[in-house]
Amino acid sequence: MNKVIKLANRPVGKPEVSDFDFEEIDKPTPSEGELLLEAKYVSVDPYLRGRMSEAESYVEPFELDKPISSAIVAKVISSNNGEFNEGDYVSGELDWKEYQVSDGKELRKVDPDGAPLSANLGILGMTGITAYIGLTEIGELKEGETLVVSGAAGAVGSVVGQIGKIKNCHVVGIAGSDEKVELLKTKFGFDEGINYKKTENMGQAIAKASPDGVDVYFDNVGGRISDGVYQNMNDFGRVINCGAIALYNATEMPTGPRVEPMLVQKRLSMQGFIVGDHQDKFGEAVKQLAGWLAEGKLEYSETIVEGFENIPQAFLDLFEGKNQGKMIVKV
Template sequence: MTKTILLKQRPVGSPTLSDFELRTTETEMNLATGEMLLESTYISVDPYLRGRMSDAKSYVAPFEVGKPLHSGVVAKVINSQHNNFKEGDFVSGMLDWKTKQISNGDGLLKVDGEKAPLSAYLGILGMTGLTAYLGLTQIGKPKAGETLVVSGAAGAVGSVVGQIGKILGLKVIGIAGTDEKVTMLTSEFGFDHAINYNSTDDMVAALKTACPNGVDIYFDNVGGPISDAVLFNINQFARIINCGAISVYNNTEVPKSISVQPFLVKNSALMQGFIVSNYAEKFPEAMKQLSIWLGEGKLTYTETVVDGFENTPQAFLDLFDGKNKGKMIVKV
């Protein structure tokens, strides 16, 4: 039998479990030439999936109501009629939220569980690591001695951005939502300083204290008031990297925010949004560098692993309450 998680209805505001449907069907076993049967091992849940649950224009088509959701998945080949994949191989790529499914192999890469834990291919050696590395290097253009601020710093991407910043010789300040996460950023990931925005009354002042020489690079994962506070501290020629805006994804009204233009104009600053696929041609070199740093012990990572396929929707919802440390993954 195969279990599938479908989008039952489009959320209004914050998603709830009632927006998802778990369905069980018989597993299709008849493979055509060039196909293989996959069994999901790990499923990635990510904040950007919220945008795909809405029927709105974006950089990728929205999920269809009544159809399976999909995201990054590591799966095992349990039967194959494909020349490039054999039984027992593990693959990674964009796949449906299903316990078993048939694939023709398009967009899938073999992954080696002996070189790194399989879950790492959804995180530090997957989209997470690529997003952190390419966003920081291609848009941030870091120079040793500069100051980098990272919001959502205890999350999957943010925790990697900060570590890469340290490798490249930056002073790194992280912003997170609990004292436990703040401690983790400095003790485990090597950030120079971290700020708990939930216990800080004046973020503008707190950032000024943490960044006495101003902010040269801001890697923005959250948007909203936290990012507004950073603008008051940016330097001339600062680079602001817009990777995500989780703080406003569930808003039902247009968020009210300060005008960014005066800050950008008076500082000759750059603000650029991006998605990791913009830099697809650089994936091989990025993966090579991340693998080297990981092997040398210069990069580390943490995961929040939720057991059970049926708990995938709850794991996704927990992202918006900050219940994850590092990458949120479901172990099927």
């Protein structure tokens, strides 16, 4: 049989396991031009929360009683497609199914010998690409600047900070535990780290960690953490709005300090960033990331949960900060 995970309900506030539905269906058979895939590693990411609601967004919402999808590394079990052979490994946006067929479009082959397969969902996948393109295309980070990263111990944030150090910048990371802050400094090379859960005044903490002010802010979180960073932005600073996990489960419109005076007075640039808008840069990004990884200039962390049935819980654990680096489910 073939297990599949569907969206059972549209969550209100924080999602629960009951919002997901498990079913067993027949294993499919590939037709001409198709290939049969077996899921090996499944990526769970905060942005999936937005697709569970019907709110207008940059991507279509998931449909009720239909499979959820995310980035997956899969093995080709059989192929009727000349572009792929049995035994190949591929990655792409695929359904949460143990087995599925594909026409091969939008899939890319991955080398199982070049790096661990799971790395193609993290450092060499969309999270690494997001970090690289966000900093280069939106943040325009320059050598010697000060870079602050929220969600710094996560999959994207940890790569952002390391790229900042490659560019000889002063890098400050914000995370949610002393353990994560220590990891930022010892494994990923950040200059300073702040545990926001133990910090009452974020503005003061950012000022202390960034004595020359903040030139680029890579924001994965939003909320009061970002309010504290904005206070310390330098003239002509750049804010990369990549995520807002602190607000994803809000049931009412959140309010906070008004940023418009700071934007005007300091001539700041603030831009929402969706990596899918920059697909023409993906090849360049993967090539550069793979090069840095081979040279030992990049480290990465993964939190790997085992078992197809644990995909929903792994997703929920993201909102409790239970991951270090990329959260991945090994099927």
